[in-house]
Amino acid sequence: MNISEYIQLLFTDYTLRTITIGTAILGAVCGMLGSFAVLRKQSLLGDAISHAALPGIAIAFLITGTKDTNILLIGALISGLLGAFWIRQITSKTHLKSDTALGLILSIFFGVGMMLLTFIQKMPNANQAGLDKFLFGQAATLLAKDVWTLGIVSSICLVIVFTFWKEFKILLFDEAYAKTLGFNTQRIDAIITSFIVLAIILGLQTVGVVLMSAMLLAPAAAARQWTNKLSVMVFLAAIFGMFSGIFGTAISASQSNLSTGPVIVLVASVFVVFSFIFSPNRGILFKQIRLSQNRKDLQLNKTLQFMFEIVKTHKNISHPHTIKILNNFQGYTKRTLKKLEDKKYIEVNGQMWSMTKEGYHFSANLYNQDTSQNND
Amino acid sequence: MTSAQIEIQIIAALVAMACAIPGVFLVLRKMALITDAISHSILPGIVIGFFITQDLNSPWLILLASLTGVLTVFLVERIQKSGLVKEDTAIGLVFPALFSIGVLLIAKNANDIHLDIDAVLLGEIAFAPFDRIFWNGIDFGPKSLWIILSILVVNLSLLLFFFKELKLSTFDKGLSTALGFSPVVVHYGLMTMASVTTVGAFDAVGAILVVALMIAPAAAAYMLTNDLKKMLLLAVCFGALSAILGYWLAYFLDASIAGSITSVLGLVFLSVYLFAPHKGILSILYRNKQQQIEVSLITFLLHLNNHDEKSERHIKHLNEHINWHKVKSKKVVELAQKNNMIRIENEYISLTEKGKSFTDLAINYIITNDDSKIESIKEDFFLFRG
The missing domain is CATH 1.10.10 (Arc Repressor Mutant, subunit A)
Structure with a gap:
């Protein structure tokens, strides 16, 4: 299949179009919010939260018995936030360092999630097939309704980022100054973190728990190499993320047996490597x-x-x-x-x-x- | 219990013990997340190794995959040193890329390869007893048992031989460099040990749960002690205990063994986190409360020492002037009485001899800016603490 055929297919094939739009939106919103995560040195928090979301999915299924994506994702959101909260409590209350706290929450929540998933799989009333799509993501399961959810949540993120642009920016670069100006830094911090968590949860269905953090980091890390200006970085990261989504979907659709999530991550990684080497100011x-x-x-x-x-x-x-x-x-x-x-x-x-x-x-x-x- | 069950439990316990040893040092060196990176990025090494050797338990595969692990550490460090991105971002960029390559390699060659995604995430310890070593027709037990046993023995002997170097470079890098132990050698030695152990454990518990086996026992042990030897011992015990309990949990739930082991590890950590004698959350909360009351008590005693006039020493005065709640003032007065610091006559409070000498000492320390010493005289004067 050559490129022009693929593009034609993109306009005629409903499923392919839905998936491409979905991954593009997801990539863009992840790139945008990921920029904040990278600049705040919270890169690996994303990794921990995405893993911590797994037991939430399993428990949501156990309680409601439905496979409705939105309900499962709400479960994921709750357990992701719980993980984030616990990480913060461990680092502030005990002498354990943040790397230990992150690794601990990441692996333990994931372990519990895996135990529950295998437990669900063995249950007799088994309409559970498809829960493990959250591990590596299955872009193919994206429906028009999921894309709408993605689009709406992304627009909300966009509005929030525009509204609080100045607050976010000042918190990123000079927290102490923000405090002296009378901004409630804790609240702004909470807003940024919860939107990062939201972006992660949105990506679970497409990219999966295991690789979600790369979706957040890679476009932002690539964009960082080209500019020192926050607005340009956020914009570039969104573009990189979007194209990772589009190209990743295209590559995985053109071959059999290629899951979309890993391919998108690899495309994003290619962006990173390219930026590391060829960016004019910082490139190697x-x-x-x-x-x-x-x-x-x-x-x-x-x-x-x-x-x-x-x-x-x-x-x-x-x-x-x-x-x-x-x-x-x-x-x-x-x-x-x-x-x-x-x-x-x-x-x-x-x-x-x-x-x-x-x-x-x-x-x-x-x-x-x-x-x-x-x-x- | 069947012999297969016993064998699985032995393997699980050995894996947990082997992981706990490098885990302790990684936690102490604030490098816990590098295990996450290693455990993910050895996947392409394992898959390519598998293409070459066609045997998941071949030593060559373990070597090749361990090399990938060390390579990851090297790559992460190179990216960090280039200053292009921050340290944690470097980790977060390297391992998903390598892991994706591994996943795609498996997916592309699903037909020729005896590895599936579930095995990558969860391991297949349940099948370990089926792959056995026969030599001259005699059954020597499961292959993976021997592999993990040898990794454990290597880890233990490295630990015994290089204990002093590891300890020194972990706690005082500068001194160890000055004494001539190359930090690079120790660092990469430890990383190689972690990689080999991860690869050995990978087969049994999968990519992500290795991280739990490395970090959780060490973190739990660190909550209980500051002594390196005790910490190592505790971590190994926690690991082995969780492995065996986890097996039985999995048995009763009919769920994944690796997932259950991790869940038990999580429970172990949670209970230590809550109930550890000095560093646990409950003990911290209790201590905070105790200190609050004691600070109030000292304030109260100093107040009494300052004022001879009766109006300031009336028992009702506590509520009104110092603005304490009734409950709190009652507690403080009771504590002072128990400690024989004050005397109450006709609702007027005065200091006893003991109270007097305590407050004099305390004032002395306060005006000479030696506030911290008050903590030690509390030990001498207080029979009952807050």
């Missing part, structure tokens, strides 16, 4: 290029300084010298000589070189940083 590639550029410049300056030391002893600064005397200096190569000539700091004439006036002035001020008028 350009950083490395800048580093070697600086190193070369330093080498060049060292050669120039060495020449300056020789020239200094002569009355006529343009007095030619042989290239040979540079031989026992490390930084010198034919290329650096050529470069210096290009910059008009020296003139090379056969086997001889001489320093220009410009070069003399530049190298005289090399280490007192007064190179402005000669530096290009």
Whole structure:
């Protein structure tokens, strides 16, 4: 199946369209809220909460006996919030550190959830099949009604983020200042955290408990590399998340046996790797290029300084010298000589070189940083 | 009990014990979440290893998968050092990606591979007794029993041989570096130990529950003691106990063994969390309350010491002037009387000799800014605490 066929299919096939819209919305809202999680250093809280949601799903099923997604997700929401609350209590009341608290809640809640799920599976009135879709998510089970829920909740998130933009921003970057301005930081904190929990719960059906945290983190971490501005970061993260959803769905639909959740996570990871390497300011590639550029410049300056030391002893600064005397200096190569000539700091004439006036002035001020008028 | 049941319990207990040892150090080093990363990201290692060896219990597979675990740790550290993202984000980015690769590899090759997603999450300890070692026709017991036993023995001997290094580098990195123990070697040694143990336990309890086996016993033990040796011992005991109780819970509920073991671990932690003698929540609450009353008592005694005039020493005065509730003032007065600090005559309160000397000492400490010493003189003067 080639791309144009797929796009055509996207417009004609109802199921595919529903799923694509659903994952796109989910990716966008996760990216948006994930930005806050990443900047608040709560990245792994998402992981813990998504795992902690599992027993809620099982218990909601045990109590109501329905498989209605919304009811199950409310159960997930309650147990997710419970997990988040307990994590906070452990770190504030005992001497256990936050990493232990996170790992503890994550694994124990998940374990209880798994025990309940296996218990449910063995129950006699078994219409329970499909509960384990929450483990890795099954985008294929998204119905139009689920997409509507997703859309409505996402719009609410969007409105909230716009309304409290200034409060969120100030809390992120300067909590103490926010307090002195009279903002109720605890309440703002609670709002952000509960919306992050909400985003996680929304993603459970599509991406699943196990991989949900990546959905939250990856677009935001990728967006972070391209900008230092919060608004741009949130916007970019939403875009990255959306395209992870769309591409992930497309890839998993085009092959058999590829579950959507892991594919979406992998696409998002590709965004992250790409951003890590190629972002102009923070990326590894350009950083490395800048580093070697600086190193070369330093080498060049060292050669120039060495020449300056020789020239200094002569009355006529343009007095030619042989290239040979540079031989026992490390930084010198034919290329650096050529470069210096290009910059008009020296003139090379056969086997001889001489320093220009410009070069003399530049190298005289090399280490007192007064190179402005000669530096290009 | 059938012999298979006994074997499962032994394997579970051994797994829990083997996990508890590196778990204690990870919790103390604030690296508990790295177990989460390792346990997820060894999955592609296991799957690829399985393609090569076709045997889940092959030592080569364990080696390969452990290598993936160490690689994860390395990758996480590289990302952290690059400064592109914060530490926790680095962990959160690496393991889902690797885990996804593993899941997709399994899903793509579902027909040729004897691993399914449920086994990844829950392990298949229930089937462990069926894969046995026969040598010269003699039954030597389940394979996984021998594997986990050897991992436990290796962990124990590493612990015994390098106890001093581990302890020192855990609690004082600077000193251990100054004394010439390379922190990098100890760190990666520990990480390798954690990876190998995780891979060994993976088969039995699955990816996520390994995390519980590593962290929960250590965290529970840490609530009870500050002594490293005791903590190790307690953690191992908690682990083994939960494993065996968890098996029986699973037996009665007909649910997953690994899930039940984790649930029991959760219960163990919860009860320690609530009831631990010094650091438990209830004990903290009790202590807070005790301290509240005692602070009130000291305030009250100091007040008496300050005022000779009768109007300030009337028993009704407590309610009116110091603004305490009736219940609270009654409690404070009773406590003071029990401790023989005050005397009540005609509804007027005065300090006894003992009360006088206590308040004089306390004032002395307060004006010399030695407030903390009041805590120790409480021990000397109070027969009954708040």
